[in-house]
Amino acid sequence: MSDNSPLIDDLVATCRAALPQIDALYAAARDGVRAVLVADGKISPALLEQNQFSAHGFGWLATYVECLRQMVEWADRLSDEGRLGEFEMLILQAGFGEYLAQMAGGIPMSQGEVLRPADMGISAEAVQAFQAGPVARLIAGGNTAPVRQRIADLIGENPGAITQGDTGLDETHAMIREQFHRFAEEQVAPYAHEWHLKDELIPIEVITQMGELGVFGLTIPEQLGGLGMGKMAMCVVSEELSRGYIGVGSLGTRSEIAAELIMGGGTDAQKEHYLPKIASAEILPTAVFTxxxxxxxxxxxxxxxxxxxxxxxxxxxxxxx
Structure with missing residues (x-):
């Protein structure tokens, strides 16, 4: 580890120690939002309509909380395997520092929407309790300019890397990432801008190749024509395809959403009819909302x-x- 590294001492332990404070803030937000959404023991559609900002913001907060929890678990796994180095700890530190600061001061949901703790009914006393101990230490020293500079320096040392830092993926998922990174680099990225400029559909030849690679059936059970893999594989594939062109990455997620809905709520006949066709790309589900x-x-x-x-x-x- 570099002598110039701006890492906080006992970083992983400090992040882990912050989790109870994070949970307490989340609980305060949950109680505050529940107070304005629930009537007669259940969520009221009318109250949800009136308090969309609070409800939407609570979803953001819940996502932040889970992200931080998963980052600690990621660091623990890497540490157990002897893979937690300076780069990974800097990522952990910057992530915690930034997210905790936003949770205390305001989460930017968009350019014109900043979620403050009070918007979810969190009291000033709860915010003050949150901004103490490990959380205060991580906010003060987490996402500092020296931390960001050191991360940038380390990225500069590996300019051609697919990812920066150890993702924590196992060998199988790392191979999947490499395979789809190569596909996106060769079959998608060189042509995506032209497709966009000409307002063209993604060529059927590309979609056919994606089907042959199993993109559309990653989480569909093998007995129904899929690969029977988990959400991690789906995320890795979506990331790499989207790196080439987000439109291509989105094709796979549409099939994933449709397949999950059918697996969760469809009849046996519907599963047997639709899932093999989705997995093979014979059927391409779409999202038709806007x-x-x-x-x-x-x-x-x-x-x-x-x-x-x-x-x-x-x-x-x-x-x-």
């Missing part, structure tokens, strides 16, 4: 499909498919 006047606000969609005999008659407009 409309000209309502965006993707699902509660306000106007397009309707009405059954007429053996067909559905669709009326309305969609911005894209």
């Amino acid at each position: 409309e000209p006047n309502t965006g993707s606000d699902l509660a306000s969609l106007r397009t309707r499909a009405i059954r007429d005999g053996d067909v559905y008659k669709v009326t309305g407009n969609k911005t894209w498919i």
Whole structure:
């Protein structure tokens, strides 16, 4: 480890010690949001409509909390395997420092939407308790300019690397990443800008190759035509395809969403009919939400499909498919 490294002493232990404080802030937010959303023991659609910002923000906070928890577990796994080095600890430190600071002061959900603790009903006393001990130490010394500079220096030492730092992937998932990185570099990235400029569809030849590689059936059970792998494989493949062109990466996630809905709520007949065809790319699921006047606000969609005999008659407009 470099003598110039700006790492906090006992970093992993400090991050782990911050988790109870993080959980306490999350619990305060959960109670605060519940107070404005629940009526007669259940979530009220009308109250949810009135308090969209708080509810949306709580989703962001919950994501931050889980990200931090998973980062500690990632660091623990690497440490147990002797793979936790300076670069990985800098990533852990910067991530904790930045996310904790945002949780205390404001999470930027968009350029015009900054979520403050009070927006979720968190009291000033709860925020003050959060900004103490390990959390205070990580906010003060976590995502500092020297930390960011050292991360940039280490990235500069490995400019051609697929990823920076140890991802913690096992050998199988690392091989999957390399395979799809190579595919994206050779079959997607050189052509994606031209597809965009010409407003062209992704060529069917590319989609066929993706189907042959198993992109559309990663998490579908083997007995139904898929590869029977987990969410980690799906995330790795989506990242690498999106690195080449996010439109290509999105194709796989659409199939993943459709397959999960069918596996979770479909009949046996529906599973046997649709899942093998999704896995082979014979069927390409799409997300058809956005409309000209309502965006993707699902509660306000106007397009309707009405059954007429053996067909559905669709009326309305969609911005894209």
